Amino acid sequence: MTRFENQGVALKGFAIMAFIVVILAGIKAASPIVVPFVLSAFIAVICNPAINGMTRLRIPRLLAVMLMMIVIVLMGLWLASLVGSSINEFSRQLPVYRGQLVEQFAWILTKLRTFNIDLSREQILAYFDPGAALSMTTNMLSSVGGVMANLFLIILTIVFMLFEAEDLPKKLHFALDDPDMRLKQIDKFLHSVNQYMVIKTLVSLGTGLIVGIGLAIIGVDYALLWGVVAFLFNYIPNIGSIIAAIPAVLLAFIQMGPAAAGGTALLYFGTNMVMGNVVEPRYMGRGLGLSTLVVFLSLIFWGWLLGSVGMLLSVPLTMIVKIALESSQSGRWLAILLADNVDDLVPETSKENVLEEQQES
Template identity: 60%
Template sequence: MGISDTSTGILKGLVVIAAVFIVLAGLKTATNILVPFLLSVFIAVICNPLIAKASEYKIPKALSVTLVIVLFLAIALSIAGLVGNSLNELSQQLPQYRTQLNEEFAWVTNKLAEYNIAISSAVLIEYFDPAAAMGLAADMLSGLGGVMANLFLIIITVVFMLFEASSLPKKLHYALDDPEMRLSQIDRFLQSVNHYLAIKTVVSIGTGVAVSLMLWVIGLDFFLLWGVLAFLLNYIPNIGSIIAAVPAMSLAILQLGPAAAGGIGLGYMVINTVMGNMIEPRFMGRGLGLSTLVVFLSLIFWGWLFGTVGMLLSVPLTMIIKIGLESSEEGRWFAIMLSSDDDVEKYHTAK
């Protein structure tokens, strides 16, 4: 009997593992469809509080939805235009930066030759190509640009979601077995996501503005582009701010020299320390409820599954899974494992 139970348990475990891999393979295959849909959902979640606030002032829903969508389009297209124009100018100026780099490397190799150290400048250039250094920023932005190609589909989906949002609680009330508990969980999720995105957006804007001002004072070209990049990549937990510094420092080496690049790197470090380690943690704990390790691992997982957009949405997507697991006794233990220390105490108190 014991052996039979053990065999049954192992078989069930294997079936669950196989099912997980099948689901992941399906999600990976359907990325082109799922990514625009996920973006639509989260844009609608962000915009819906504005629509609800407008309804309190007796503003017709059609008008409020139109105004919110126009505002979103204006911001999105402005950022896209700035990034596109800056990248085009950057590609045109790369030959000039290469020429300057050749001169600097020639000076270095000549100095080394005085000490009987023979290094070819061509070898140095091969390992430090400005185009390759700038490619990091281009690849990250192109991932978002690919999503922008579906902008019309995303906007239409968001519009329909915003019009349907007011009737969703009523539908869920009739559809769910325990509507009061389920609706409270959904409401908690929406509040958590809105709180997280609000904090992250404010911190990201502050980071982008601080980076732009710092680079403008130093005199680095395309300082607005690097500020926008810092703003966007700050949504990626843990490593986004580090990635944002690489292209700007690479350009600084070409344009201003290694000393200025080191100063820019130090400036990025100070900005990210203040914004990410001092200001953001003061408020983020209430909005996340996830451990730092889980945030980092979710970044890797969702980035692998959905690319750049998955990295940007890694935290909200993980929060959905955590809140869903909390609703069942079987999954509650896993939700606890995903939780931060403060949330674990809440589970203990609830018992």
């Protein structure tokens, strides 16, 4: 390769990087419009299988879409009411929680004094503020609620997306100059995205139900709210379950002491172990995982780009990028870098060849 060709490759790389920066800057500047659209698209993807199921039962598609919209509106209003009432109730109970927190730490303070470490009540409240148990999660839920303030726009966008869903694969084939629909990568990409979102939503719903019921049995306040938080944060593997567990564990410790806090932590750990390592891989299949580093970086990146909604949808958005890269031969190398386990991306035939070579040697 000549010097001029090397310069051309370098200039092309810089140009691509500049295009990406410009596009990201445009998305961030237009986030008030982009965020409701992204949220609408994910809700539409999740709802589309239910719409198709109703149409197979000979329910007109228009009626099926209207019924689904009624369900979404009712769920949105219920979530807003739940978060608002929980915040108001917690604000009223905050002085009581502060007193309970000092009582729970009394034995620790006594033990520390034997080592000449003297901590005051104000220092304990400064390091372990009960208000932080709720503010960390309600701030994110409130941001999502702020996006849902454009409920009318979101509902209209979802309705039009659901009506267009039937013709979307055909339009993509024609747009990519494939009228005979020979490019199976397009169908594979659409199917994989739809499968991931639906299964992830069902697993998250199961996680939220188990956590909510378990916390109600233990006796932790606002069990329903923590169940909703567990449902939403389950879209963020590894990190999300930890973030969702912190306020509930802290509140259980304040209310009932270390034993209840340990039981709450065990509930979250057991639920996420079973749902994340047994149920989800059973129905999701292998090869769709992201490395822990990629999950963490995607949380930061999408959170910076799209705010709190971007943090909640960081892993689904990254998964869509990864699925698209896997469907393309030129982008498969980047999908391998994003994957959690390289072996899941290796075709079975290649694995068999490797085993045969090892046996022969």
